[in-house]
Amino acid sequence: MRRMAMFDHLFIRLTSRRIGRDGAGNTYWEARRRKDFYGRPMRRITYAGPHEASVVPPEWWGWLHHTTDAPLDAPRRPWQKDHLPNLTGTPEAWRQPGGGADASQYPSGDYEAWTPGR
Template structure:
C-alpha cells in the first residue's frame, strides 16, 4: 500500500490511478504491458485531448515503442490499436534502453564483463621509465 502512495517510479501511484479512473479512457496496451490513456473531458489549451502512459513496472520512457510514441506526441491521430504502423521485414522488435541492467551490452575487455580481459595481441609493449 505504501508503495502505491509514494512509489511513483514503480507503476502508477494512487493519485494517478484516481485521475485515470475519473478522467481517462483506456485506448490500448502494448506488448510490454504499458497502458495508454486519453482524457475523456479535459481538452488542453491547444484543443487536443491529453494522452498519457502508465508503465508496467519501472517507469522508463524508452519502454514506449515507436508507434505508441507517435500517438502520445500527436504524430498519429489514430492509436496503434486502430491503425498499426506498417512493419518492414528488416525491422527488429523494440527494446527499451538496457543501460544499467544485467542485459546491457558490455564490450570485450570491460570491467563489468565478468572481470575477464582478453589477452594482449602481441603488438603492445608496456612502458618502462628510462
C-alpha cells in the first residue's frame, strides 16, 4: 500500500464510523464531525482492491451520493445479475460476435471506404 493510501485509510478510521461492507470487500464510512457543502456528514469508501469507482455496487452507490439514507437492503430478485465493474479494456470485455482486435477475423471485401465527391 502506498504511503498516502495508508495515511488516508488511517485518517478515515480515526475520524469516521464504519457503516458496512459490500460483497467485494469495500468498506463504507460516515464522518463523525465533518460535513459537506450542504451540511450532510461526509461519506467515504475504502476500496478492497484498486481504486476504481465502477466496483461500487448500486445499493451502496445511492448511499454514498446521499440519494438514500441507508444502503438498499432489498432481497435480490431471480432476474437480477450480480454487479460487475467496468470491464472495458480487459480480456473479459464484451466483444461483438465475429469481432475482435485482430483485423484478419473480418471478411475481406465487405466494406468500401467513403470517398468525398462521389
